[in-house]
Amino acid sequence: MIITIDGPAAAGKGTLARQLAKKYGLAYFDTGMVYRAVGLELLNNGLSPDDTAAASKVAAGLTFARMIALSAQPGFRSAAGGQAASKVAAMPKVREYLLKMQQDFARTPKLPTGEKTAGVVYDGRDTGTVICPQADVKFFITASPEVRAMRRHKEYLQKEMPSVYEDVLAQTKERDLRDSSRTSAPLRPAEDAVIIDTSDMDITEVFAEACRIIDDKFLK
Ligand code: C5P
Numbered sequence: 001m002i003i004t005i006d007g008p009a010a011a012g013k014g015t016l017a018r019q020l021a022k023k024y025g026l027a028y029f030d031t032g033m034v035y036r037a038v039g040l041e042l043l044n045n046g047l048s049p050d051d052t053a054a055a056s057k058v059a060a061g062l063t064f065a066r067m068i069a070l071s072a073q074p075g076f077r078s079a080a081g082g083q084a085a086s087k088v089a090a091m092p093k094v095r096e097y098l099l100k101m102q103q104d105f106a107r108t109p110k111l112p113t114g115e116k117t118a119g120v121v122y123d124g125r126d127t128g129t130v131i132c133p134q135a136d137v138k139f140f141i142t143a144s145p146e147v148r149a150m151r152r153h154k155e156y157l158q159k160e161m162p163s164v165y166e167d168v169l170a171q172t173k174e175r176d177l178r179d180s181s182r183t184s185a186p187l188r189p190a191e192d193a194v195i196i197d198t199s200d201m202d203i204t205e206v207f208a209e210a211c212r213i214i215d216d217k218f219l220k
Pocket residue numbers: 009010031032033035036082085086087089090123124125126127175179
Protein backbone atom coordinates (compact mmCIF):
# COMPACT_ATOMS: atom_id res chain seq x y z
CA MET A 1 0.00 0.00 0.00
CA ILE A 2 1.29 3.46 -0.87
CA ILE A 3 -0.16 6.54 0.84
CA THR A 4 0.83 10.08 -0.14
CA ILE A 5 0.31 13.13 2.05
CA ASP A 6 0.95 16.51 0.46
CA GLY A 7 0.30 20.04 1.64
CA PRO A 8 1.90 23.28 2.78
CA ALA A 9 4.43 23.61 5.63
CA ALA A 10 3.23 22.86 9.17
CA ALA A 11 -0.19 21.57 8.11
CA GLY A 12 0.33 18.41 10.19
CA LYS A 13 1.53 16.10 7.39
CA GLY A 14 4.51 14.68 9.29
CA THR A 15 2.55 13.79 12.41
CA LEU A 16 -0.21 12.16 10.40
CA ALA A 17 2.28 10.30 8.17
CA ARG A 18 4.15 8.84 11.17
CA GLN A 19 0.90 7.76 12.85
CA LEU A 20 -0.41 6.10 9.68
CA ALA A 21 2.93 4.38 9.03
CA LYS A 22 2.86 2.92 12.55
CA LYS A 23 -0.77 1.81 12.39
CA TYR A 24 -0.54 0.11 8.97
CA GLY A 25 3.05 -1.19 9.36
CA LEU A 26 4.47 0.96 6.55
CA ALA A 27 7.78 2.73 6.02
CA TYR A 28 7.84 6.52 6.09
CA PHE A 29 9.61 8.94 3.75
CA ASP A 30 9.56 12.63 4.63
CA THR A 31 10.52 13.94 1.18
CA GLY A 32 11.19 17.49 2.44
CA MET A 33 14.39 15.94 3.82
CA VAL A 34 15.98 15.71 0.38
CA TYR A 35 15.63 19.49 -0.14
CA ARG A 36 16.62 20.29 3.43
CA ALA A 37 19.75 18.16 2.94
CA VAL A 38 20.75 20.04 -0.22
CA GLY A 39 20.03 23.42 1.42
CA LEU A 40 22.01 22.59 4.55
CA GLU A 41 24.95 21.19 2.60
CA LEU A 42 25.16 24.55 0.78
CA LEU A 43 24.89 26.60 3.99
CA ASN A 44 27.50 24.40 5.70
CA ASN A 45 29.91 25.13 2.86
CA GLY A 46 29.29 28.88 2.86
CA LEU A 47 27.38 28.67 -0.44
CA SER A 48 24.14 30.47 -1.23
CA PRO A 49 20.86 28.49 -1.55
CA ASP A 50 20.19 30.75 -4.56
CA ASP A 51 23.23 29.33 -6.38
CA THR A 52 21.61 27.02 -8.94
CA ALA A 53 24.87 25.48 -10.21
CA ALA A 54 26.09 24.64 -6.68
CA ALA A 55 22.67 23.32 -5.62
CA SER A 56 22.43 21.10 -8.70
CA LYS A 57 25.89 19.67 -8.02
CA VAL A 58 25.00 18.88 -4.39
CA ALA A 59 21.68 17.32 -5.47
CA ALA A 60 23.39 15.17 -8.10
CA GLY A 61 25.74 13.71 -5.47
CA LEU A 62 23.31 13.36 -2.55
CA THR A 63 22.93 9.84 -1.15
CA PHE A 64 20.25 8.55 1.23
CA ALA A 65 22.94 7.95 3.90
CA ARG A 66 24.29 11.51 3.59
CA MET A 67 20.73 12.88 3.90
CA ILE A 68 20.22 10.91 7.15
CA ALA A 69 23.56 12.16 8.50
CA LEU A 70 22.67 15.79 7.71
CA SER A 71 19.26 15.37 9.34
CA ALA A 72 20.99 14.96 12.71
CA GLN A 73 22.49 18.46 12.48
CA PRO A 74 20.69 21.26 14.38
CA GLY A 75 20.31 23.49 11.28
CA PHE A 76 18.30 20.82 9.44
CA ARG A 77 14.92 21.71 10.98
CA SER A 78 15.68 25.41 11.59
CA ALA A 79 13.82 28.29 9.90
CA ALA A 80 16.95 29.04 7.84
CA GLY A 81 17.09 25.37 6.82
CA GLY A 82 13.44 25.50 5.71
CA GLN A 83 14.00 28.66 3.66
CA ALA A 84 17.09 27.20 1.99
CA ALA A 85 15.16 23.99 1.24
CA SER A 86 12.30 25.87 -0.37
CA LYS A 87 14.73 27.87 -2.55
CA VAL A 88 16.60 24.83 -3.89
CA ALA A 89 13.27 22.98 -4.30
CA ALA A 90 12.20 25.60 -6.86
CA MET A 91 15.12 24.63 -9.15
CA PRO A 92 14.01 22.12 -11.84
CA LYS A 93 17.49 20.51 -12.09
CA VAL A 94 17.60 19.91 -8.34
CA ARG A 95 14.17 18.26 -8.44
CA GLU A 96 15.21 16.13 -11.39
CA TYR A 97 18.34 14.84 -9.59
CA LEU A 98 16.40 14.02 -6.42
CA LEU A 99 13.46 12.28 -8.11
CA LYS A 100 14.97 8.81 -8.44
CA MET A 101 16.01 8.55 -4.78
CA GLN A 102 12.46 9.35 -3.72
CA GLN A 103 10.80 6.99 -6.21
CA ASP A 104 13.23 4.13 -5.49
CA PHE A 105 12.17 4.13 -1.85
CA ALA A 106 8.76 2.67 -2.76
CA ARG A 107 10.38 -0.25 -4.61
CA THR A 108 11.96 -1.74 -1.47
CA PRO A 109 10.49 0.17 1.43
CA LYS A 110 12.01 -0.49 4.84
CA LEU A 111 12.01 0.82 8.39
CA PRO A 112 15.11 2.62 9.73
CA THR A 113 15.95 -0.74 11.40
CA GLY A 114 16.24 -2.35 7.95
CA GLU A 115 13.03 -4.39 8.36
CA LYS A 116 11.12 -4.64 5.05
CA THR A 117 7.56 -3.32 4.88
CA ALA A 118 4.61 -3.85 2.54
CA GLY A 119 4.45 -0.22 1.55
CA VAL A 120 5.23 3.37 2.34
CA VAL A 121 3.74 6.65 3.49
CA TYR A 122 5.24 9.62 1.64
CA ASP A 123 4.89 13.18 2.84
CA GLY A 124 5.81 16.32 0.90
CA ARG A 125 4.50 18.68 -1.74
CA ASP A 126 4.43 16.57 -4.92
CA THR A 127 4.30 12.98 -3.69
CA GLY A 128 0.79 12.29 -5.04
CA THR A 129 1.33 14.24 -8.27
CA VAL A 130 4.94 13.49 -9.31
CA ILE A 131 6.75 11.03 -7.01
CA CYS A 132 4.02 8.42 -6.80
CA PRO A 133 0.99 9.19 -8.99
CA GLN A 134 0.04 5.49 -8.71
CA ALA A 135 -0.45 5.74 -4.90
CA ASP A 136 -3.42 3.87 -3.42
CA VAL A 137 -4.63 6.70 -1.18
CA LYS A 138 -3.74 10.40 -1.52
CA PHE A 139 -4.30 13.10 1.05
CA PHE A 140 -3.84 16.86 0.78
CA ILE A 141 -3.55 18.29 4.28
CA THR A 142 -3.89 22.03 4.72
CA ALA A 143 -4.70 24.74 7.29
CA SER A 144 -4.74 28.54 7.35
CA PRO A 145 -1.30 30.25 7.30
CA GLU A 146 -1.98 31.71 10.78
CA VAL A 147 -2.75 28.30 12.32
CA ARG A 148 0.28 26.70 10.66
CA ALA A 149 2.61 29.52 11.70
CA MET A 150 1.41 29.24 15.32
CA ARG A 151 2.03 25.47 15.30
CA ARG A 152 5.56 25.94 13.93
CA HIS A 153 6.25 28.79 16.39
CA LYS A 154 5.25 26.59 19.34
CA GLU A 155 7.37 23.74 17.97
CA TYR A 156 10.46 26.01 17.81
CA LEU A 157 9.86 27.25 21.37
CA GLN A 158 9.42 23.67 22.61
CA LYS A 159 12.79 22.82 21.07
CA GLU A 160 14.19 25.95 22.76
CA MET A 161 14.89 27.54 19.36
CA PRO A 162 14.47 31.36 19.13
CA SER A 163 11.13 32.27 17.52
CA VAL A 164 8.91 35.32 16.93
CA TYR A 165 5.36 34.49 15.74
CA GLU A 166 5.16 37.38 13.24
CA ASP A 167 8.43 36.28 11.62
CA VAL A 168 7.26 32.66 11.40
CA LEU A 169 4.00 33.82 9.79
CA ALA A 170 5.88 35.92 7.21
CA GLN A 171 8.20 32.97 6.43
CA THR A 172 5.23 30.59 6.16
CA LYS A 173 3.53 32.86 3.62
CA GLU A 174 6.79 33.35 1.72
CA ARG A 175 7.35 29.57 1.48
CA ASP A 176 3.70 28.97 0.46
CA LEU A 177 4.06 31.47 -2.35
CA ARG A 178 7.37 30.01 -3.56
CA ASP A 179 6.11 26.40 -3.31
CA SER A 180 2.85 27.08 -5.14
CA SER A 181 4.10 29.48 -7.81
CA ARG A 182 7.20 27.59 -8.98
CA THR A 183 7.07 26.11 -12.47
CA SER A 184 8.44 22.69 -11.54
CA ALA A 185 6.04 20.51 -9.49
CA PRO A 186 4.10 23.37 -7.85
CA LEU A 187 2.25 22.62 -4.65
CA ARG A 188 -1.28 21.53 -5.55
CA PRO A 189 -3.58 18.65 -4.63
CA ALA A 190 -3.61 15.63 -6.95
CA GLU A 191 -6.95 15.35 -8.76
CA ASP A 192 -7.76 12.19 -6.80
CA ALA A 193 -6.56 13.48 -3.41
CA VAL A 194 -8.82 13.75 -0.36
CA ILE A 195 -8.45 17.31 0.97
CA ILE A 196 -8.50 17.76 4.76
CA ASP A 197 -8.39 21.25 6.28
CA THR A 198 -6.95 20.82 9.78
CA SER A 199 -7.39 24.46 10.91
CA ASP A 200 -10.08 23.48 13.42
CA MET A 201 -9.08 19.86 13.97
CA ASP A 202 -6.68 18.33 16.45
CA ILE A 203 -4.23 15.53 15.64
CA THR A 204 -6.56 12.82 16.94
CA GLU A 205 -9.41 13.98 14.70
CA VAL A 206 -7.20 14.19 11.60
CA PHE A 207 -5.81 10.71 12.27
CA ALA A 208 -9.30 9.24 12.79
CA GLU A 209 -10.56 10.81 9.55
CA ALA A 210 -7.58 9.53 7.54
CA CYS A 211 -7.95 6.00 8.98
CA ARG A 212 -11.66 6.01 8.13
CA ILE A 213 -10.86 6.87 4.51
CA ILE A 214 -8.13 4.21 4.24
CA ASP A 215 -10.22 1.50 5.93
CA ASP A 216 -13.22 2.35 3.75
CA LYS A 217 -11.08 1.70 0.71
CA PHE A 218 -9.24 -1.43 1.87
CA LEU A 219 -11.27 -3.18 4.55
CA LYS A 220 -14.71 -3.15 2.93
O1 C5P B 1 8.20 19.66 4.45
P1 C5P B 1 9.40 20.52 4.70
O2 C5P B 1 9.09 21.81 5.38
O3 C5P B 1 10.51 19.78 5.38
O4 C5P B 1 9.95 20.86 3.23
C1 C5P B 1 10.98 21.80 3.03
C2 C5P B 1 10.82 22.40 1.64
O5 C5P B 1 11.09 21.39 0.67
C3 C5P B 1 9.42 22.91 1.31
O6 C5P B 1 9.24 24.28 1.61
C4 C5P B 1 9.31 22.70 -0.18
O7 C5P B 1 9.79 23.83 -0.86
C5 C5P B 1 10.26 21.57 -0.46
N1 C5P B 1 9.58 20.31 -0.78
C6 C5P B 1 9.20 20.10 -2.09
N2 C5P B 1 8.68 18.90 -2.47
C7 C5P B 1 8.49 17.93 -1.57
C8 C5P B 1 8.84 18.12 -0.21
C9 C5P B 1 9.37 19.35 0.15
O8 C5P B 1 9.34 20.99 -2.93
N3 C5P B 1 7.98 16.77 -1.96
